[in-house]
């Protein structure tokens with residue numbers, strides 16, 4: 517399970533080019549990690565690819581923090 | 595200048611006059627090309643003419659969303675990466691507005707606009723991820739000027755301009771440019787069907803005093819598809835012999 521968290525964080529670090537220490541679970545993509553709306557779309561696409569899940573727009577809208585992403589993937593990856 | 599060595603280019607409508615010229619121009623500049631269209635024999639013939647390793651045939655029906663998805667995947671697989679997307683496929687179903695049927699309207703919109711939208715959406719995802727891309731969509735002078743008998747076609751082409759400008763704004767920071775090339779009257783199968791009277795009347799409005807060649811359009815596409823054109827986005831380049839100056 518923590519494996520999911522690590523993989524999520526790795527994607528965030530790679531995509532947003534931020535330091536690993538900053539990518540804590542409570543970090544908000546936009547407010548803390550400097551993402552814009554397009555970055556968010558890209559992150560969702562990257563999560564979909566990495567975990568083989570489909571993240572519908574209604575769910576993607578609610579993925580605002582690193583924890584939101586980890587929780588969604590944990591719940592939806594079989 | 596305009597060297598495309600190492601780049602992969604997907605060209606739709608490559609079985610048609612303008613598309614074939616575009617594919618030849620990009621291939622000539624060093625790109626690996628994926629040729630799309632419905633007439634597989636015509637695509638194979640062009641592939642044979644270009645020869646060698648840097649050419650692939652990737653057929654697809656643009657009005658069918660599942661086929662569009664599959665086309666995007668096949669092209670990505672064949673090219674490794676689609677760095678250049680040329681949305682050139684298009685069709686006309688001309689009729690005076692009062693007699694324009696729902697079917698004629700929808701057929702043109704579903705191929706020219708919906709098909710282009712879906713393919714562009716599928717292909718630009720990879721471009722964004724790779725931080726590089728050139729999207730060039732072939733529109734038409736009639737998208738700007740209108741044309742009696744072509745309300746459906748003109749609407750589809752004008753819509754593509756709005757779509758391209760919006761997308762250009764969204765993904766400019768990702769080093770992906772989105773532009774249109776708007777031909778005037780070009781000699782191809784699409785215009786061969788017009789009668790001499792219409793051709794004469796059109797010629798009278800072209801300052802260059804000749805119809806365009808497919809190669810005239812291809813040269814503009816080759817420019818916008820190049821690395822050098824990286825600071826040009828959201829634009830329409832008109833290739834019309836001066837027929838409309840806009």
Ligand SMILES: NC(=O)c1ccc[n+]([C@@H]2O[C@H](COP(=O)([O-])OP(=O)(O)OC[C@H]3O[C@@H](n4cnc5c(N)ncnc54)[C@H](OP(=O)(O)O)[C@@H]3O)[C@@H](O)[C@H]2O)c1
Nearest residue numbers: 607609610611612631632633656683684734779780782784
């Ligand atoms: N000729 C002109 O004067 C002129 C002027 C302004 C703009 N344009 C634009 O330039 C582009 C190329 O036109 P062209 O003159 O080269 O015409 P063309 O020779 O008739 O070629 C049209 C191409 O579009 C493809 N196509 C049509 N419907 C399709 C569908 N449902 N699914 C997939 N592919 C489809 C055709 O493929 P298949 O034949 O294999 O079905 C063909 O390769 C078009 O977008 C056109 O609107 C042309």
